[in-house]
Amino acid sequence: xxxxxxxxxxxxxxxxxxxxxxxxxxxxxxxxxxxxxxxxxxxxxxxxxxxxxxxxxxxxxxxxxxxxxxxxxxxxxxxxxxxxxxxxxxxxxxxxxxxxxxxxxxxxxxxxxxxxxxxxxxxxxxxxxxxxxxxxxxxxxxxxxxxxxxxxxxxxxxxxxxxxxxxxxxxxxxxxxxxxxxxxxxxxxxxxxxxxxxxxxxxxxxxxxxxxxxxxxxxxxxxxxxxxxxxxxxxxxxxxxxxxxxxxxxxxxxxxxxxxxxxxxxxxxxxxxxxxxxxxxxxxxxxxxxxxxxxxxxxxxxxxxxxxxxxxxxxxxxxxxxxxxxxxxxxxxxxxxxxxxxxxxxxxxxxxxxxxxxxxxxxxxxxxxxxxxxxxxxxxxxxxxxxxxxxxxxxxxxxxxxxxxxxxxxxxxxxxxxxxxxxxxx
Amino acid sequence: xxxxxxxxxxxxxxxxxxxxxxxxxxxxxxxxxxxxxxxxxxxxxxxxxxxxxxxxxxxxxxxxxxxxxxxxxxxxxxxxxxxxxxxxxxxxxxxxxxxxxxxxxxxxxxxxxxxxxxxxxxxxxxxxxxxxxxxxxxxxxxxxxxxxxxxxx
Numbered sequence: 325x326x327x328x329x330x331x332x333x334x335x336x337x338x339x340x341x342x343x344x345x346x347x348x349x350x351x352x353x354x355x356x357x358x359x360x361x362x363x364x365x366x367x368x369x370x371x372x373x374x375x376x377x378x379x380x381x382x383x384x385x386x387x388x389x390x391x392x393x394x395x396x397x398x399x400x401x402x403x404x405x406x407x408x409x410x411x412x413x414x415x416x417x418x419x420x421x422x423x424x425x426x427x428x429x430x431x432x433x434x435x436x437x438x439x440x441x442x443x444x445x446x447x448x449x450x451x452x453x454x455x456x457x458x459x460x461x462x463x464x465x466x467x468x469x470x471x472x473x474x475x476x477x478x479x480x481x482x483x484x485x486x487x488x489x490x491x492x493x494x495x496x497x498x499x500x501x502x503x504x505x506x507x508x509x510x511x512x513x514x515x516x517x518x519x520x521x522x523x524x525x526x527x528x529x530x531x532x533x534x535x536x537x538x539x540x541x542x543x544x545x546x547x548x549x550x551x552x553x554x555x556x557x558x559x560x561x562x563x564x565x566x567x568x569x570x571x572x573x574x575x576x577x578x579x580x581x582x583x584x585x586x587x588x589x590x591x592x593x594x595x596x597x598x599x600x601x602x603x604x605x606x607x608x609x610x611x612x613x614x615x616x617x618x619x620x621x622x623x624x625x626x627x628x629x630x631x632x633x634x635x636x637x638x639x640x641x642x643x644x645x646x647x648x649x650x651x652x653x654x655x656x657x658x659x660x661x662x663x664x665x666x667x668x669x670x671x672x673x674x675x676x677x678x679x680x681x682x683x684x685x686x687x688x689x690x691x692x693x694x695x696x697x698x699x700x701x702x703x704x705x706x707x708x709x710x711x712x713x714x715x716x717x718x719x720x721x722x723x724x725x726x727x728x729x730x731x732x733x734x735x736x737x738x739x740x741x742x743x744x745x746x747x748x749x750x
Numbered sequence: 751x752x753x754x755x756x757x758x759x760x761x762x763x764x765x766x767x768x769x770x771x772x773x774x775x776x777x778x779x780x781x782x783x784x785x786x787x788x789x790x791x792x793x794x795x796x797x798x799x800x801x802x803x804x805x806x807x808x809x810x811x812x813x814x815x816x817x818x819x820x821x822x823x824x825x826x827x828x829x830x831x832x833x834x835x836x837x838x839x840x841x842x843x844x845x846x847x848x849x850x851x852x853x854x855x856x857x858x859x860x861x862x863x864x865x866x867x868x869x870x871x872x873x874x875x876x877x878x879x880x881x882x883x884x885x886x887x888x889x890x891x892x893x894x895x896x897x898x899x900x901x902x903x
Contacts, residue, residue: 700772
């Protein structure tokens, strides 16, 4: 038993490749829990960062610096009355949040958190992700239509129109990256792990490949992915001043929280597509420039160092708490949380764990950067009008995407083309 | 600044400027939110709050001379002052003072009208009560003023 576990942990295969159902189940459980935890922390971070950007403090009362606020919110949502409108289409109303949540969680099946850390290495991975995440639109339309109310219907129509039209530009940008995978080997790949390995072999992240083509494709994707997930400044379907809450206006309690969960999971999913395709997936920064055993060792300490810094921040926060009896529990709690983080850092320092967790760490850091960008955009940009949104999608992103795609294809074939021309000339 | 509008648009210059502004605001120490019960708020000098009757610090007697000007000045007529002449000092001294806070709108006309500066509207603001009973202040309450409330669980 123990041998089987250690054997598997020493191999470098995903559960899908190893054909092991047990490990696949364990991975799926870990990923589900991880995504939920990420959504919870994202909830807290979004409120905090957004508040700081607006010179406010954000949640401060529930737990130290509002750390327990997401849990309080979740509890509130869980014990709220579950209302289904009388004239709603009950079955479809019930199905919609399930569809949205399932599709956004299913996409994580193929996300490679590391060479071994994906549930499976599908050879059509990126296509699978796009397809499944597009199915989420169905849930949005179902929710909007079945509510039998004006605002949800309008919101559902808006978000489905938006998601469908931005999918086109998104697809073009993705094809650019897929084209780049075939540059040295001659055969491209749609597998998420294969795409990262192609970047590893070509010694460059695709964002810097054939500058500025890779960067342009990335920029198109980065804009389209904000629109795709209905986030500010493209959050028209949820435009509070116009449509109350968009397609989930009639939802409350647990069903609403499923929509919330799905939205953030979808944000994580598209961010991980961007990271995989353009930012080198699980690779650490500068794998070729700063190579050698010393740099490897130095970079392998970064995860533990991050947790140590977080623990240190917790301790400083605990020390700076107001010294009054009412805050004593919070101070102790924050200190304990810091100690927990420090313990995680110590575990990460163990050589075996360290090796296996590094790639997950770098992937997570890159995704976290995108999540910060989401919050940053939301704190900065005013909302687009709907015709402006469609104009950006169809008149700017789509033609640019097509142009970048053609240019990438020509640049990729340039050696062959030039030799052919030279051959004709001679 | 010299970039043409088209290039500015393509390079998203304005958007990046906006991002920089919000990024710079992020320092938590810059937040202007006050953690009210934990820390006292900053009250401005001209804020008009809880009324107070001053007492002469030397003699300990009230500075009010029952001239009735505050009662006349009050648009809500919520001040009622009654006084008697003290035969010893030959000064008029207040016998009963009532100030109905529940009707007060803190216009400050009474404090302005006061000929001896005995009545003032202080910067105390914690006047919330659970019933109307305590809203009518008598002379003792007005002279005592308000003690800052401590919030204890």
